[in-house]
Amino acid sequence: MLSRLRAAGLIQQVILLEKQLSTSINLCCQAEKKKRKPAKFKSLTKDESLKEKPEIPPSAYGMFLQDFYASPQGQEKGDAWTIWSTLEDSAKQVYLEKYQVASDKYMMKLGESEPEIAQGDSADKENALKQSPTKKPNRSRTTNRSASIDPSKPPLPPIPFVLFKNAFLAKYKGSESMSKSAEHKSALKAWKVLSDFERQVYIREYKFLYSLYKQRLTQNAMLFKGPEAKIKEDSKKPLTPKDSDSALNPEQPKTEKIKKAKGGAKKGQPPPPKTSENSQSADEEIKNESNSTIDTPITPRSNPVRATDEIAPANDSMKKFTSSLSQKELMTSGKATSPTLEPLTEIQVKPKMLLMAYDFETTGLSPASEEILQVAVMTNDQQRRHLSSYFLPKASAVTGLSVKNKTLWRHGKALPTIDVERGMSDFVDFIEEQLSSQQDTMAVMVAHNGHRFDHIFLVKYMKRFGLHLRGVWQRVLFCDSLLHARRSYNSYKLIDVHKRLCPDKNFDAHNAVGDCQAVLDILQVWQREVGGCEQKLIQLLRPIESVKMMR
Structure with missing residues (x-):
């Protein structure tokens, strides 16, 4: 019996030792895991210095409801919203002022209840932000770029295919409504069938519209800068053979005539001899210029408008022909007071x-x-x-x-x-x-x-x-x-x-x-x-x- 009791006691001791050993092993493992975990930032919401947030004040209509139901006859008056909608502006202004005062108090209490951040936590936060990669700004297509558009810039002319597409749809579009994709596909098929010389019609029209666009662009720039800026630019530029030819043009801008009448010439060349006729004509032009107002925009030097029927050679015959038309057909009339002109699509020169x-x-x-x-x-x-x-x-x-x-x-x-x-x-x-x-x-x-x-x-x-x-x-x-x-x-x-x-x-x-x-x-x-x-x-x-x- 004694031997059995001793054996049972030994077994119990062994079991206790095993339990102690297992618990010690678990504790060691947990300690190792804690050492391997990275250090985390202290949560600001669990700071002991954090106070309770104040209650959000009710709106102006909510304050009206409190007064409405606090009155003894509130239920007998009817629906609160109908009464609120029928109130005058002066009565509503009272509740709006109350709401403004309550919201100001709420913001003050909210600022006092913000937690105090320790210096160590703020330093760790700044270091982590420096190490984190910076995000690129979101460049979505929905951004409003209307502010960057120049108001003095005319719209670009449509490409030759768009000109053909508009004419094609105007001719062959049936009574049945078609989607835009179907219209585009049908016009594209018809465009591919056209020969080279048939496409030249729309290409010439595009070149003509683009030349008008360039003229309008320079005219708008001159209108935006003003006539004085044009005179300064002309005084800085040396005369060219084109300028000497344009002197024969009766529709040439008055500023260039005055400049040439005063004796402007190229460097290294003697000025033209002064005659009585030239001096008289120059004086008359200067007097007329001082007494008259500028009714038309100043045309750019690079593209003078000729009044004669002789046209200089160029690549496109339609473009050359339209360059001989009067300036009134190519741009709007009126005083140069606005930097913008009419849309380019409204100008249609049909010879x-x-x-x-x-x-x-x-x-x-x-x-x-x-x-x-x-x-x-x-x-x-x-x-x-x-x-x-x-x-x-x-x-x-x-x-x-x-x-x-x-x-x-x-x-x-x-x-x-x-x-x-x-x-x-x-x-x-x-x-x-x-x-x-x-x-x-x-x-x-x-x-x-x-x-x-x-x-x-x-x-x-x-x-x-x-x-x-x-x-x-x-x-x-x-x-x-x-x-x-x-x-x-x-x-x-x-x-x-x-x-x-x-x-x-x-x-x-x-x-x-x-x-x-x-x-x-x-x-x-x-x-x-x-x-x-x-x-x-x-x-x-x-x-x-x-x-x-x-x-």
Whole structure:
């Protein structure tokens, strides 16, 4: 029995030792975990110095409710909100003043109840903030950038595709409503189908609008700075050859005239001799300038407006033509008191168009190797004024012309011939004569199959004799009537189209004058059907510079 009791006591001692050992091990593990944990900032909300926050005061309407229900007859008066809404402003102002006083007291108590931060905690907080990465500012797209927009800057013109899209939707948009994405896709498909010379119409329109945008931009800048700033800038700039040419312009700004009258000249050059006429004109201009007010903005020096019909060469014919228009059509009138002008989209300069048909009779179909036999041009008016010239190259069996003893014969009749250079010069003189009597007018030279035949022959001989440098070509656009006939009829030959549209009229085929008559007859029929053949052929116009692309 004793041995068993001793054994049981030993077992109990062993169990106690195991429990003590396990508890000591757990304590050691917990201590190690506490050592590994990073130090945390002391929470400010658990500070002993923190006092209780004050109660938020009720609003003005809440104070009214307290007074309303505190009265003995509050329930009998009816709905509190209806009574509050019918109160006068003076009665409501009393509760608003009470609310303002209560809110001020609340803010004062709230400031007193803020905890006092220990110096060690604030230092740790500052170090942690320095080590933490700085956040980048939020640059969302919803930020209001209206303040950064210059009020004197006109809107940018739309790109060529947008111009085409607007015209396309205005023409072909049906009665059914379409989404914007569907309209954009349909316009994009139609834009991809267009050829290069058909896109040139919208590209030229965009260039023209962009030139007006640049002019408006410089004018707005001058208006914003004032006329005195313009005079200072002009006095700093040296004179250039362009300035000497612009002195002949009667519409030149008065400030530049006064400057030149006073004797402004380039460095290293003697001033111009003073004459009695120049001195008198200069004195008169100075007096007029002092007595008059500036009614129009000062035009920039780089783009003077010319009053004559002569236009300097440039890349775009439409742009060059519109630069000769009067300044009143390009900008608004009135005193220069506001830095902003009218929107650019409201300015629409639509020059008149003078249709003329022309045709070449040649020895073959290749512009590179063949020569011309006859050229004719005819105006689209009641008189149908025309010019026809014959030349003496090699014989041609296609047109019925032949050469015998250095004489050109057609169907047994001798024809008077002239030199090719003289004939082409007369051709250009005829066009200049028609445009000289009609200012602000563009000449549209129409030829059947002109883009692949007549236009190329014309450019070839213009460059051969140097006639392409004459200023008349800046007011001339070219058009091909075959391109429109191809869209409308199965057979688009000149004979077939004329027979279809004008069955009662005949013309002499393979004769330049007869072909011109046929083209004008077709244009007149299109004009009666559509109400204006100019609008029907406007998409086919192109300047003389683009003819070389079709060679």
